[in-house]
Amino acid sequence: MSGAHKITWWGGLDPYTFVVWISEDKVFDFPNPTEFEPLFVRSLFLPPEAAHVDFVNSLTDPAQRVTALTAFSAYAHEWRHWYDTTSTPWGLARMGQLTAFYATLVSIEPWLDDQALVFVPLTTWEQAPELAQDLVPGLERIEPEVSRILSNALNVLRKSDHALRAHATIAGRTVSTTQIVEGLAMLQQELCVDGVFGAKAAADLRASIRAPGGDGVYYTAVDVVEDRFGPDRESLIAVLEAALHVNYGVYSTTTPLTPAELLAELVAMPEPTDDTPLSERIDATVFRFQGFNRRDAFDMTYEVSAKTLDQVTAAAVQTPDGGSAKHVRTVLASAVRAAFTWSAAARHRHDLGDDILLDAVPQPAPYSLPAPVVIEGYPGRMTLKSQFANSHITRLAGAEGPGRAFLKAYGDAVADPALMDTDETFVSSVLWTPTPDTGETAIPYLELLGVVRELLYWRGITFGPGAISPITYFSTTVAEAEARGQQLVGQTNGGAR
Amino acid sequence: MSFMVEVYSSDVSLLTDFHPTIKPLARVATAPAEVLDAASLDLDLATLVGEVFRIAASFGELGGAISAVDALVGLMQRRKKTGVTTTAEVVVDGTKITFSGDLTPEQLADRVQRARDAFAAAAGASPGPP
Numbered sequence: 001m002s003g004a005h006k007i008t009w010w011g012g013l014d015p016y017t018f019v020v021w022i023s024e025d026k027v028f029d030f031p032n033p034t035e036f037e038p039l040f041v042r043s044l045f046l047p048p049e050a051a052h053v054d055f056v057n058s059l060t061d062p063a064q065r066v067t068a069l070t071a072f073s074a075y076a077h078e079w080r081h082w083y084d085t086t087s088t089p090w091g092l093a094r095m096g097q098l099t100a101f102y103a104t105l106v107s108i109e110p111w112l113d114d115q116a117l118v119f120v121p122l123t124t125w126e127q128a129p130e131l132a133q134d135l136v137p138g139l140e141r142i143e144p145e146v147s148r149i150l151s152n153a154l155n156v157l158r159k160s161d162h163a164l165r166a167h168a169t170i171a172g173r174t175v176s177t178t179q180i181v182e183g184l185a186m187l188q189q190e191l192c193v194d195g196v197f198g199a200k201a202a203a204d205l206r207a208s209i210r211a212p213g214g215d216g217v218y219y220t221a222v223d224v225v226e227d228r229f230g231p232d233r234e235s236l237i238a239v240l241e242a243a244l245h246v247n248y249g250v251y252s253t254t255t256p257l258t259p260a261e262l263l264a265e266l267v268a269m270p271e272p273t274d275d276t277p278l279s280e281r282i283d284a285t286v287f288r289f290q291g292f293n294r295r296d297a298f299d300m301t302y303e304v305s306a307k308t309l310d311q312v313t314a315a316a317v318q319t320p321d322g323g324s325a326k327h328v329r330t331v332l333a334s335a336v337r338a339a340f341t342w343s344a345a346a347r348h349r350h351d352l353g354d355d356i357l358l359d360a361v362p363q364p365a366p367y368s369l370p371a372p373v374v375i376e377g378y379p380g381r382m383t384l385k386s387q388f389a390n391s392h393i394t395r396l397a398g399a400e401g402p403g404r405a406f407l408k409a410y411g412d413a414v415a416d417p418a419l420m421d422t423d424e425t426f427v428s429s430v431l432w433t434p435t436p437d438t439g440e441t442a443i444p445y446l447e448l449l450g451v452v453r454e455l456l457y458w459r460g461i462t463f464g465p466g467a468i469s470p471i472t473y474f475s476t477t478v479a480e481a482e483a484r485g486q487q488l489v490g491q492t493n494g495g496a497r
Numbered sequence: 498m499s500f501m502v503e504v505y506s507s508d509v510s511l512l513t514d515f516h517p518t519i520k521p522l523a524r525v526a527t528a529p530a531e532v533l534d535a536a537s538l539d540l541d542l543a544t545l546v547g548e549v550f551r552i553a554a555s556f557g558e559l560g561g562a563i564s565a566v567d568a569l570v571g572l573m574q575r576r577k578k579t580g581v582t583t584t585a586e587v588v589v590d591g592t593k594i595t596f597s598g599d600l601t602p603e604q605l606a607d608r609v610q611r612a613r614d615a616f617a618a619a620a621g622a623s624p625g626p627p
Contacts (some may be wrong), residue, residue, distance in 0.1 A: 022531075124501075124553055134525045134555045135499045320528075491501055491590055 010074035011082030015098055016228055016338065017455045018448045019372040020078040030067065043072045044375065047367050048196045056197060063324065066208040069193050075366060075373070080185040081365060082371035084244060085443075087343035089301035090163055090177070094304035095339070099159035099332045103312040104153040105458055106325035111146045112461075113323075116289050118481065119490040121464035126150050136489045150462075157410035159253045163246070166258035170224045170267055177244075177259040183221035184240050187233055192366065207340035228267045235278055239266050242282045247292040249300025257290055265289045298348075302340065309333045324454045331451040339445035343369060372448045453480060462489040499524065500619035502554050502562055504569065504583040509550045511572060516552060517539065518568045522561040523554035562589075562616045566609060573598050587612055590619040 011022040022044055030036045039052055052072050059065045085091035101320065112118065119125035119139055125132045127139045142150070167176035186209065194202040209217045225239045243263035251257055271283045283293040292300070309332075316329035346364040362369040453476045458478025481488050504519075506512055512529035520526045532549045552622040566587060573583055579597035584597040592615040594608050 128525075128553060131501070131525045131527060131553055131555055135501055492501075 010071060011078045013078050013085065013371075015085060015094065016340075016459050017374075017452050018095070018098070018332070019374050019452055020075070020082055022074065022078070022373055022375045025376060026067075027071065031064070036068065036071070039051035040071045042374070044075045044373055045367075045370075046191070048072045055196060056201070062204075065201075066204050069197060069205050069215050070189075070208070072196075073189045073192040073448045075204070075371075077189040078371075078373075079366035079371045081181060082185055083343055083347070083369065084181055084241065086339045087347040087364075088241060088244035088247055089297045090244040091249050092298075092301045092305040092340060093253050094160050094164065095336055096308040097156055097253060098309055099312055099336050101153050101157045101160065102332060102455065102458060103315055103329050104127075104149065104156060104463065106323075106328050107153075108146050109151045109323050109325045111143060112486075113484065116485070116487060117489050118461055118486045120214075120461050120477075120488050121491060122462045123154070124151060124464075124490065132490060154438075162254045163258050168258065168260035168264045170260075170264045171227060173220060173224055173282050175221050175224055175263060179217060179221040180240050180243050180259055180263060182218040182236060183225075186218050186222060187237050188366070191233065223335070224263070224267055238278060238282060239263075242266055242286055242294060245286055245294040245297045247297035247300055249291055249297070249302070249304045250292065250408070251290070262286065262289050268330070295351075298344070302344065305340065307336065308445040324457070328451055328454055328458070331447055335445045335447040335451075339448070342443065342445060370443065370446075372446050373451060374449065457481065498557055499557050500562070500590065500616070502556060502565070502616070502619075503588040504554075504585055505549055505588065506583060507549050507568070508592075509548070509581040511576070511583050511585060512550050514572055515569055518572075519552060519565045522565045522568075524555070524557050526554035529554055533544055533625045556620075559613075559616055559620050562620075563613055566612045566616075570596060570605065570609065587614045592618075600624050 005205075009023055010026060011020060013020050024037065027033050027040050028035045035055065039048075043052065052068075056065055056068050056072075059068060061131075061247055062112070078252070099427065105310065117136065117139060119132045119136060120457055122142070125139075126142050126147050133139050133141075164177050164181075167174050169175075186206070190202040190205060193205050206219070221240060222236055224497055225236050229235045229239060240263070243259045243266060246255070246257050246259055246262055265288070266285050269281055272281060286297070287293045310328050312333040316326055316333060319329055321327040342362060343364075346362045346369045349358060349361045349364070352358065456472065456476035458481035460473055461481070465473040465477070478488060502523075504512065504515065509529055509531075516529055518525065529550045529552050532551045554565070556565075556578055569585060571586070573585065573596060575595035576583055584595065587594045587596065589612070592611075594612045594615065596605075600608065
């Protein structure tokens with residue numbers, strides 16, 4: 001086996017598909033995956049429970065224990081990313097612009113439909129046509145109008161990435177927005193572990209991340225805040241999430257007032273001279289930084305982002321029926337809007353008026369406000385077709401979790417000899433995911449799952465397979481291109497075909 | 498037979514030094530340029546560094562690509578001797594191989610071999626229509 005299929009992460013919020021991706025791959029590195037895997041999968045949809053505690057307690061190897069703790073809390077980590085990107089000003093601005101990026105990009109669909117050969121990535125075809133033509137003799141250049149649309153879309157994307165990649169020096173350490181977001185996710189993960197497995201387990205989780213060879217940078221922002229405000233987890237979360245309250249309703253997304261700069265201001269806030277609560281001191285600091293407190297920053301950014309989504313809705317209405325462009329615009333505009341509404345209601349539930357039925361408002365917690373989740377794993381490390389009838393996936397199919405059900409259909413993939421040591425047909429887990437089609441319990445933003453495949457097509461042809469796992473690229477981008485009668489050339493991914 | 502190789506690094510000076518080497522080995526090689534689209538990146542890089550730069554090159558034969566990687570490794574090792582440890586990712590047809598000045602000789606040999614295997618696979622799979 002080439003090992004090329006192996007991936008080393010448990011999950012991630014992919015903002016470019018608007019959903020949380022969970023990988024089952026690492027489960028199979030565990031000595032006892034058959035017992036571990038069902039518990040892991042269950043933790044993605046229902047809170048860890050006594051069976052998880054029993055499993056962890058049965059492990060004598062400390063490394064295995066912390067691996068299990070990490071796995072069982074992975075969803076909580078990724079959920080936090082979903083929550084922050086759908087209910088903070090930074091997140092609203094970013095998600096709104098990402099929607100605008102796709103809404104613009106799909107404008108090239110009429111031209112694309114006429115292309116029998118599509119050079120991947122489109123960005124290279126557009127920016128280095130001589131390279132593309134050297135690789136594919138006879139390939140035409142991209143038309144100027146298409147080039148203009150691509151440039152416009154990429155400009156929007158760059159704006160949305162600006163704040164994410166911004167960084168500042170705080171107390172001698174470089175802290176980026178990404179690290180703020182990762183810090184919040186680690187604290188959420190600790191909260192989950194603490195609540196189910198105890199404080200010692202949460203400390204073990206943190207120690208494992210900070211250990212040499214671990215992902216210590218995930219704690220950089222936490223460390224900076226902890227040095228200033230102490231170890232209280234609630235305070236750490238309050239300060240870090242306050243940093244995501246730059247007012248993008250007033251300032252542009254490329255403003256130098258970035259989350260990292262706001263965090264620097266928060267860390268530098270004066271010591272209290274009285275018993276003013278931390279929340280008020282945070283708001284005063286946020287106001288000093290930008291002239292708006294957190295609530296105003298949220299409200300104004302929400303309005304601007306909602307207008308962007310309204311524009312996408314209007315564009316969708318004008319888009320001819322039948323193509324991906326209409327579907328992408330329609331679904332993103334409504335589902336992202338719904339995500340904002342649900343997450344914001346959860347975050348601000350205590351500020352909602354009396355006319356709101358609070359029981360109907362989700363708690364700001366992983367299993368009450370479920371993130372859209374896609375689960376992937378590589379064929380070969382997943383379930384052989386011949387064993388499908390006995391797999392846990394079969395047992396889960398049709399099972400209902402809170403507000404969701406498991407998709408009942410799966411796709412097949414034939415293993416590539418370069419990846420696998422057998423050519424048997426495998427079940428591709430990429431195609432199993434919770435579905436929003438659950439009747440009364442449907443949550444409107446889970447409609448995002450219905451457009452993931454198309455988003456991966458657009459993303460895959462635009463940027464290439466680099467950021468997508470081979471099997472996902474194969475079963476989304478390549479499969480969609482084939483359905484359109486297109487032959488992908490250039491970086492077509494030899495990893496899975 | 499032609500295939501594309503991309504080299505990513507947050508160290509633009511590494512790619513600037515590498516460009517004159519890769520240019521005569523490749524059929525076409527782009528100048529180092531910042532990758533402005535995080536969507537094209539593996540999150541390992543995109544989440545942890547502010548800037549990432551890229552060179553893309555087309556090769557008509559295996560030997561040129563292998564020589565290019567050898568040259569890249571040589572550059573990184575020379576930098577390590579001066580106390581500068583850099584990381585670069587070589588991407589060919591969806592396969593990513595990470596090189597770092599921190600690698601042990603065994604790790605380095607393994608990565609170089611993986612790169613050669615990936616080049617061979619890419620060279621065998623034509624990027625264009627037959």
